[in-house]
Amino acid sequence: MNVFNRLVLIVVALLMLAIPVFLLLMGFQVIPADQVASYFDYRAALRSLDDVSLSGLARIRLWMGIGGIVLAVLAFLLFLRELVPRIRRARSAIIEDEPGKEVKIEVRALRALVEKAARETGVVSADASLSSNGNRCGILCRIEIPDSADFSELASRARDNVRKVLEEQKVPVDEIEVRVEGATS
Numbered sequence: 001m002n003v004f005n006r007l008v009l010i011v012v013a014l015l016m017l018a019i020p021v022f023l024l025l026m027g028f029q030v031i032p033a034d035q036v037a038s039y040f041d042y043r044a045a046l047r048s049l050d051d052v053s054l055s056g057l058a059r060i061r062l063w064m065g066i067g068g069i070v071l072a073v074l075a076f077l078l079f080l081r082e083l084v085p086r087i088r089r090a091r092s093a094i095i096e097d098e099p100g101k102e103v104k105i106e107v108r109a110l111r112a113l114v115e116k117a118a119r120e121t122g123v124v125s126a127d128a129s130l131s132s133n134g135n136r137c138g139i140l141c142r143i144e145i146p147d148s149a150d151f152s153e154l155a156s157r158a159r160d161n162v163r164k165v166l167e168e169q170k171v172p173v174d175e176i177e178v179r180v181e182g183a184t185s
Helices: 004-028 032-039 041-051 060-082 107-121 151-168
Strands: 094-095 103-106 125-133 136-144 173-183
Touching: 004 060, 032 125, 032 151, 103 107, 107 136, 107 151, 136 151
Parallel strands: 136 173
Antiparallel strands: 094 103, 125 136
């Protein structure tokens, strides 16, 4: 998403959050209607909000409140979605970027290479995920190892073998993390 789209989404999310809260405050008479009328000229809407009373229209007022709260929560979630940074997943690793000699490895191939390199060390199963950091990629390899094996020694061997295999293929690696997820008997 480009900057303009993000800016528009943030403005819309803030408006979706601010307007229902403002209307709820006016509806429950926390903000007096006369004070709002001095700043904004929408007296017809204010008169309709002033006419809402607890005696006859309590259900309508309740549903308006619930609808406003739901809208405010939705707007807040949209706003938080833009604020929380996303993890950038690598689509391909660039091996060589010289014009006319570009070499890229797709994520599936790189993932298979990492999993195979980890299994070569005696790991029962391996599952790799990749993230990109500029031209370099970070690798997280989750492994299962036999019960009889030394956890730290086998994880260290798996990490070293993955690094060696990727360096042989000239894949720029930023960080390799190996997590032991479980043991099998």
